[in-house]
Amino acid sequence: MKHEELYREWVRQRRDICLGEDFTQDVMHRVHRLKADQDRRRLTWSRIVDRVGYSSWAQAAAVAMAALLGLGRILLTLRLLLFA
């Protein structure tokens, strides 16, 4: 057999993939679990946003950021007062 033919046959052989029977099923099982996790997390955050009473994520995030900055300033002031 000539080199080129042998090489081509080897390439063809390597292209043949025998997948396990359950491959797709296993992937989809994991995909659905991941989706359920994502949905649960999203729902939890939605509930938090709803409970806090803000109409959008951006609004809630802005308020959270402002709260953190405010807390930071308070802590900094306390530190300056106590250790001055």
Add this chain to the structure above:
Amino acid sequence: MTDEPHIIQRVLDGDAESFRLLVERYAGPVVGMIRNVTGDARDCEDLAQDVFLAAFARLKTFDPARSRFSTWLLTIARNMSINWLKKKRLRVSAEPSPEIVNEGPLEDVTRREAFARLDGALRSLPDRQRRALSLVEFEGLSYEEAAVIEGTRIGTIKSRVSRAKAALGEVLRACHEDDK
């Protein structure tokens, strides 16, 4: 694949089951690429599952204007294969080559021996050459697509494939010499 954008949109809209169509369509190329890049026939399906899961998790980052879905998916497979190889090389230095079974007619034995030697030569190619050869020769991608996946220029891919083929050609010539 004309309906691919619709399938992707359905998945993004929350229909996770539609992702099955993409898995069925690309399972072969992804597993094949991982097997050829890592040289590991045992773990390639597990790694391919991780690739599909990662693709599902970051599907909203896929931009059809920048690349085809297959290119995007194979890029994830490529990156995860490289990471897997790095971890594996930390664990074990070398894996034994599969044994050559000397059974059957002389022609078959010769061919099997040649294939085993080619497999060995493929494993010992530099990673970049092996990946380029795998994308172009085994996955049948164009040089352009392979260049996008590898994040390099077309000329570089051509040169890597050419060098890989030359190395494999040497192996075939050596087989031929042994047969004489």
